[in-house]
Amino acid sequence: MTTPAPPTARRPWIGTALVYLSLVVACLVVLLPLVVVxxxxxxxxxxxxxxxxxxxxxxxxxxxxxxxxxQDGHMLTAFGNTGFILLFSISGTVIIGSLTAYAIDRFEFRxxxxxxxxxxxxxxxxxxxxxxxxxxxxNSFGLFDTRWAPILLYMGTDIVSVYIFLQFMRGIPVSLxxxxxxxxxxxxxxxxxxxxPLLKPAIATVVIIKGITVYNDFYIPFLYMPSExxxxxxxxxxRFKGPFGAHWENISAGAVLVILPTLTVFLFLQRxxxxxxxxxxxx
Amino acid sequence: xTDMTSEVARRGPRSGARASRTPAGGALRSGGAPxxxxxxxxxxxxxxxxxxxPLLLLITFTYxxxxxxxxxxxxxxxxxxxxxxxxxxxxxxxxxxxxxxFRVFFVSFYYLAASFVQIAIALYFATVLSFDLRFRNxxxxxxxxxxxxNGVAIGFVFLYFFQxxxxxxxxxxxxxxxxxxxWLGSAESANTSLAGVSVWRFTGxxxxxxxxxxxxxxxxxxxxxxxxxxxxxxxxxHIIAPGIRPVLSLSVILAVSGSLAVFEIPWIMxxxxxxTQTFVIQTIKLAFQFNKTGLASAAAVILLLIILLxxxxxxxxVPDERTDLV
Numbered sequence: 050m051t052t053p054a055p056p057t058a059r060r061p062w063i064g065t066a067l068v069y070l071s072l073v074v075a076c077l078v079v080l081l082p083l084v085v086v087x088x089x090x091x092x093x094x095x096x097x098x099x100x101x102x103x104x105x106x107x108x109x110x111x112x113x114x115x116x117x118x119x120q121d122g123h124m125l126t127a128f129g130n131t132g133f134i135l136l137f138s139i140s141g142t143v144i145i146g147s148l149t150a151y152a153i154d155r156f157e158f159r160x161x162x163x164x165x166x167x168x169x170x171x172x173x174x175x176x177x178x179x180x181x182x183x184x185x186x187x188n189s190f191g192l193f194d195t196r197w198a199p200i201l202l203y204m205g206t207d208i209v210s211v212y213i214f215l216q217f218m219r220g221i222p223v224s225l226x227x228x229x230x231x232x233x234x235x236x237x238x239x240x241x242x243x244x245x246p247l248l249k250p251a252i253a254t255v256v257i258i259k260g261i262t263v264y265n266d267f268y269i270p271f272l273y274m275p276s277e278x279x280x281x282x283x284x285x286x287x288r289f290k291g292p293f294g295a296h297w298e299n300i301s302a303g304a305v306l307v308i309l310p311t312l313t314v315f316l317f318l319q320r321x322x323x324x325x326x327x328x329x330x331x332x
Numbered sequence: 333x334t335d336m337t338s339e340v341a342r343r344g345p346r347s348g349a350r351a352s353r354t355p356a357g358g359a360l361r362s363g364g365a366p367x368x369x370x371x372x373x374x375x376x377x378x379x380x381x382x383x384x385x386p387l388l389l390l391i392t393f394t395y396x397x398x399x400x401x402x403x404x405x406x407x408x409x410x411x412x413x414x415x416x417x418x419x420x421x422x423x424x425x426x427x428x429x430x431x432x433x434f435r436v437f438f439v440s441f442y443y444l445a446a447s448f449v450q451i452a453i454a455l456y457f458a459t460v461l462s463f464d465l466r467f468r469n470x471x472x473x474x475x476x477x478x479x480x481x482n483g484v485a486i487g488f489v490f491l492y493f494f495q496x497x498x499x500x501x502x503x504x505x506x507x508x509x510x511x512x513x514x515w516l517g518s519a520e521s522a523n524t525s526l527a528g529v530s531v532w533r534f535t536g537x538x539x540x541x542x543x544x545x546x547x548x549x550x551x552x553x554x555x556x557x558x559x560x561x562x563x564x565x566x567x568x569x570h571i572i573a574p575g576i577r578p579v580l581s582l583s584v585i586l587a588v589s590g591s592l593a594v595f596e597i598p599w600i601m602x603x604x605x606x607x608t609q610t611f612v613i614q615t616i617k618l619a620f621q622f623n624k625t626g627l628a629s630a631a632a633v634i635l636l637l638i639i640l641l642x643x644x645x646x647x648x649x650v651p652d653e654r655t656d657l658v
Contacts, residue, residue, distance in 0.1 A: 173643055
């Protein structure tokens, strides 16, 4: 995003006005559903029955619903589980991705083409289609209903991060490896001391993309961790459907609780997030 | 794919040169072969030491499941019992002949149509916001943010949004249209509403991808075009459109395969009721609720084949060439 914007052409003010109008409408469409949920989360159950969806809450500091959602919705456990899974699957992804990229980019070996092809073809297989059979594999390892099932799945099926690392690795001059090798460093030392620290920008990208994906994923924890005490923020929030039924003020508070961390991270890391996603999706 | 293999081929000779250069350099310094490269077997083994873990995970969680799935699809296995019978193509025949199993494909069309709407909106805003505008970053942030939100939270937000007498009804009534409408009541309106949610959720991703592509076009091109008196429309047609073609083609393929693999939003919002069941919901239900692993596997194999076919067609139609503008 450092490229300067192309200069604006002189054009009739009505065109500019229409452009701004379209932008404002788009922002309203994005914000309206979210703002309504925020407002709802601050209402009492009595206000809910008496007022319409778009009315303002009586007391903007009424946080009762948040307390209920946090406690009865077991959100603390959920954040704990999600944090645990995040920690291990992200570090795993970074290590696995950088190791793969290092081996593929810096070595010539027999069957290299086959290995590259294996990683390439895997990108074409959408994980969602193979879950029926993946389930049996996970189950046969005795990992079903443990936090290791999602961790291994997130680590093992992430090919996008391998691509991101590969791209960065190409930018690191080979002469650095050679200099270290002359000083007697072995391949692993070179990886750990030279390559890995230089991959920092790529690591940041992968951590952001992977972090957001894992934090928001519903499918894998839903299938592999049905136990209530193993709920992640997605599955714990999904369970609000049962006990809270039509208590929209509580459900809304739960939804806001889940969205808030994302919003915070987004506000602080905006620029890196855009770059990361542009890089990740276009490989 | 071609991009990658040619890349390997290009690097090949250089890496070869590197390998032959190293011993000579080592000889200069220490008067013999470099220390860590003395043993040849170890040297040949080195890349595999790095690849062992990644390959093991890749094979265990991608290739073994694909292989097993194809095998299960020819059996009547229930996923639990030790005995399974080979039934040949029976499962595939069922999917194509039982209309209630095949019907889910038609739900995909709602999402497919939605994703083209989404691409169009994203393209418009990417073009508009790549020029200098006030509050540019604010608009960018607002448009992208929905993509980052948790799917379950989005499901609840919109479940509330579509309620009878809820937000959408209130907004509609501002414009004078009749009050209550059961947005999730009939199959047609429910699917349209859900597809609308997916537009709301994913437009931001397309937008950011397009924006990145538009901004990678050198600014001099616009300046030159403006000096030549090109209009905005002409600039879009001749500079922006060709510049973002690779990303556009990627988005189309993601749109097609994505609309076949929709799961989260309908599962969270309707559970697949009122005709909103998608292919993946049906597969998950067959496998994990009705214990029809064989039939579910056949369905998954069909979905996989369709997605591979679409990818292949796209690669034929739009080869991975670099569009050179300068």
